[in-house]
Each structure stands twice: as structure tokens, then as C-alpha cells.
Amino acid sequence: MKKLPESSKTYSHGTWIEIDLSRFQANLRLIRHAIGPKVKLCFPVKANAYGHGIAKMALAAQNLVDYFGVSCLQEGMQLRALGIKTPIIMLGAIDTDQMRDAIAHDIILTIASDYKAQRASEVAKALNKIATVHLEIETGMQRTGMRVDTAMEVVNHVSADPWLSLQGVYSHFATADRPNDPNTLQQIQTFAAFIAPLKTRYPDLICHLANSDGVIYYPQSYFDMVRPGILALGYANAAATMPQFAEIKPFFSLKSRISFFKVVAENSGISYGHAYKTKKQTRIVTVPIGYGDGYRRALSNKGSVLIRGKRYPIAGTICMDQFMVDIGQDEAYVGDEVTLIGTDHNETISVNDLAQLCDTIAYEILCGFNNRIVRKYRE
Numbered sequence: 566m567k568k569l570p571e572s573s574k575t576y577s578h579g580t581w582i583e584i585d586l587s588r589f590q591a592n593l594r595l596i597r598h599a600i601g602p603k604v605k606l607c608f609p610v611k612a613n614a615y616g617h618g619i620a621k622m623a624l625a626a627q628n629l630v631d632y633f634g635v636s637c638l639q640e641g642m643q644l645r646a647l648g649i650k651t652p653i654i655m656l657g658a659i660d661t662d663q664m665r666d667a668i669a670h671d672i673i674l675t676i677a678s679d680y681k682a683q684r685a686s687e688v689a690k691a692l693n694k695i696a697t698v699h700l701e702i703e704t705g706m707q708r709t710g711m712r713v714d715t716a717m718e719v720v721n722h723v724s725a726d727p728w729l730s731l732q733g734v735y736s737h738f739a740t741a742d743r744p745n746d747p748n749t750l751q752q753i754q755t756f757a758a759f760i761a762p763l764k765t766r767y768p769d770l771i772c773h774l775a776n777s778d779g780v781i782y783y784p785q786s787y788f789d790m791v792r793p794g795i796l797a798l799g800y801a802n803a804a805a806t807m808p809q810f811a812e813i814k815p816f817f818s819l820k821s822r823i824s825f826f827k828v829v830a831e832n833s834g835i836s837y838g839h840a841y842k843t844k845k846q847t848r849i850v851t852v853p854i855g856y857g858d859g860y861r862r863a864l865s866n867k868g869s870v871l872i873r874g875k876r877y878p879i880a881g882t883i884c885m886d887q888f889m890v891d892i893g894q895d896e897a898y899v900g901d902e903v904t905l906i907g908t909d910h911n912e913t914i915s916v917n918d919l920a921q922l923c924d925t926i927a928y929e930i931l932c933g934f935n936n937r938i939v940r941k942y943r944e
């Protein structure tokens with residue numbers, strides 16, 4: 566691995582996220598290889614690329630993917646401002662007020678009603694620019710998307726509209742996180758039945774359904790494009806079903822440095838509420854990151870960190886900007902590196918470990934890390 570660039574020096578509070586972009590690119594290549602040459606790859610970069618930092622992640626991915634998926638216009642505009650030319654599709658319902666800027670910046674709209682199709686057509690006409698659209702149909706997620714029994718009419722309107730260019734049709738899985746799930750099989754069947762007559766009419770139509778779970782468990786759901794997010798980041802247990810995914814690995818580490826060291830007498834309460842009491846005289850170190858950065862308060866008295874290759878418990882409540890760790894009789898100094906997510910010698914703390922302790926999923930842990938923590942990228 567190359568050294569981190571000098572420009573990664575910042576004024577943040579001694580805590581940083583390390584992202585290995587070459588590992589990310591390797592993951593994308595592995596997914597591409599697995600889906601085969603005929604299936605396009607859309608990488609969702611929503612929510613700051615799941616906390617990894619949308620700008621650097623999109624720049625690293627732009628030559629390896631066919632589409633980027635965003636969930637709001639702000640994210641799409643950010644990619645365009647970076648000079649990214651890759652097609653961008655805005656997933657989910659679009660606000661009519663935002664259609665003008667989306668069309669002007671070549672951001673593909675999701676259309677899921679006749680009303681929105683008409684508004685998009687009017688805006689496109691006013692701009693004198695044809696709007697590219699994908700239609701979202703409802704197959705079982707019950708989030709956004711139109712019912713199949715009304716969708717065909719919208720297809721007909723959109724395809725007859727001179728200001729709209731129908732490029733794709735998609736839907737989204739609700740329960741694809743296990744193989745042979747009856748609802749998922751039903752969703753695939755509903756989708757396949759809907760697109761079959763369309764594909765004869767529009768052979769170039771890009772039909773897409775699979776998220777990461779679909780890519781892992783349902784190869785029959787690939788159609789013309791797949792949209793794996795968390796899998797590309799390395800957090801899906803894909804190896805179990807697809808040996809070709811065994812090399813897909815996470816590349817996100819969270820590190821800090823000890824900011825304070827002290828010796829504390831026995832039976833001392835530590836941090837707010839004194840939820841932790843020392844059993845005997847011990848050494849307590851302070852780590853400068855807290856829930857104000859996205860390091861979840863639910864980890865209070867539950868989580869652990871790695872220092873000098875050893876695992877130590879979080880002592881007491883996590884504060885907004887810092888928390889304490891009990892290192893017993895061991896040695897550690899101010900400035901020593903602390904690993905909160907990642908590997909130190911033979912010990913590893915994964916995002917999934919934190920998610921389990923916080924009773925949530927890896928997605929939410931990752932998205933929670935905000936911009937107060939600097940991200941350092943290895944090329």
C-alpha cells in the first residue's frame with residue numbers, strides 16, 4: 566500500500582477514517598466479473614457513499630461502473646460538479662421543483678406516475694432538452710413505484726412523449742437477504758412478466774432489479790443491470806453463496822490516537838452517570854471521538870477498541886466528542902494509535918461487530934460517520 570498523501574493532514578481532532586480505494590476498485594472488478602459482460606453495473610453512492618465520502622468514491626469508480634445511483638438531487642449535482650460524465654440515476658421519487666435542475670444536469674429521473682411524467686415533459690419542453698427517464702414499478706417493496714396494472718399506461722404515455730426518453734424500468738427488493746425467499750421469487754416473477762412485452766417493443770430498455778442481496782442470492786434477477794451498494798463496500802457475506810465473491814473485502818478503517826492518560830483509583834466512576842466503576846486501581850485512556858462524529862452512544866460500556874494489538878473495553882458512557890478506555894495495567898501513551906474499526910496485529914473489529922452491539926445494520930453504522938471525521942484515501 567502506498568503512503569497516505571501529505572494533503573491528508575487536517576485540523577480534525579485526531580480521529581480519521583482510512584479508505585483503501587484500490588481495494589474498492591478490486592471489489593468492483595470482482596462484481597463485474599461475477600455478473601458477466603452483458604449486465605451493466607450501477608453503483609449507488611447515496612448518503613455520502615455510505616459514509617465513505619461520495620467525491621473520492623465516485624472518482625475512483627467512474628471508469629469501472631456504467632451508472633451511479635443517487636437518492637437526492639444534491640448528490641447528483643455534486644457528482645456533476647466534480648466533472649463526472651457517467652450516467653446518474655436518481656432513485657426514488659423526485660420532487661417536481663427539482664426536475665429542472667436534474668434535467669439540465671443530465672440526471673436521469675425516476676418516474677412512477679402519470680402526473681410526474683407530465684410535469685417532467687413540461688419542464689423538459691421549457692428547457693428544450695429531452696429528459697431521460699426510468700420507470701419504477703412496484704413488485705413487493707411498497708416504497709415508491711407504480712402498480713403493474715397501471716404502469717403500462719404510463720409506459721405508453723412516456724414512450725409517446727417527444728420530450729421524454731424512456732431508457733429503463735426498475736423495481737427494488739424487500740426481502741432478498743436469504744436464498745429462495747418466496748416474496749423475492751414473486752418479485753422477480755412480477756418484474757419479469759411486466760418487462761417481457763416491453764423488451765420486444767424496446768429491445769434496448771435497461772431493466773434492473775437486484776441490490777446487493779439480489780446479486781448474491783438471485784442471479785436470475787440480474788436482467789440488464791444490477792445495483793449493489795453494500796456488496797461493493799465489502800460488507801455482504803457473499804462468499805457463502807458465490808465463491809467468486811470470496812475476495813470481496815471491506816476497506817474502511819476508523820482510527821484515533823490516545824489524547825489523555827491517567828491512573829485512576831479503585832471504585833472510581835468513569836464518564837457521565839458513572840455507569841462504569843473501576844474494580845481496582847487502573848489506567849484509563851481517553852479517545853477523541855464520540856457520538857457527535859457518529860460513533861454510537863449505544864457502544865457505551867459494550868464496545869471495545871484495539872491498542873498495540875490488544876483489545877480493551879470502552880469504560881462508561883460515550884460522550885459527544887470523546888470516550889474512555891480501561892487498559893488495566895498495560896502500557897500505552899498519549900499519541901498511540903487506537904483502532905475502532907479495522908485490524909491491529911491479530912485483532913479485528915468489523916463494522917458488523919459494531920452493528921450487532923448497536924442492534925442495527927452495517928449500513929446505519931457507516932452512514933452515521935459525518936464530516937467531522939477526516940477521510941484519508943489510499944490510492
Ligand SMILES: *Cc1c(COP(=O)(O)O)cnc(C)c1O
Nearest residue numbers: 609656737776777792793794795
Ligand atoms: C440503496 C439502494 C440500492 C443498494 O442497496 P444495497 O443493499 O446497498 O445493495 C439499490 N437500489 C435502490 C433503489 C436503492 O435504494
